[in-house]
Amino acid sequence: MQIVVDLTRCQGYAQCVFLAPEVFELHGEEALLYNPAVPDDQLDRVRQAATACPVQAILLGKEVSAGAR
Template identity: 85%
Template sequence: MRIVVDLTRCQGYAQCVFLAPKVFQLHGEEGLLYSPAVPDDQLERVREATAACPVQAILLGEEVSPDDR
């Protein structure tokens, strides 16, 4: 699974950083850096972070695999 954070929308509430610190980190006071590829053992935490984001900026989904249409 992959994530992308809409950083136009992100306001640095950092709920994701508390819920899935191995995936989301703050860089300075409010800049967010994250790992787009979600390890299986972090998936549940990332789901919680996605639901908890106050501005709903996190999208979790499969990446495109060109062969299976």
């Protein structure tokens, strides 16, 4: 699964980092780094992170290709 984080929407709440630390990483107070190609063993965690994001900045799977148009 591919993901994209809309960094203009992201407010740095870092819920994704707590829920999927193998995929998301916060550097400093505001720099979010992430792996856009989610390993299969992290899919559930990434889905939880996307759901928990208060500003819905994480786009998953089909949302990624639709948002790229």
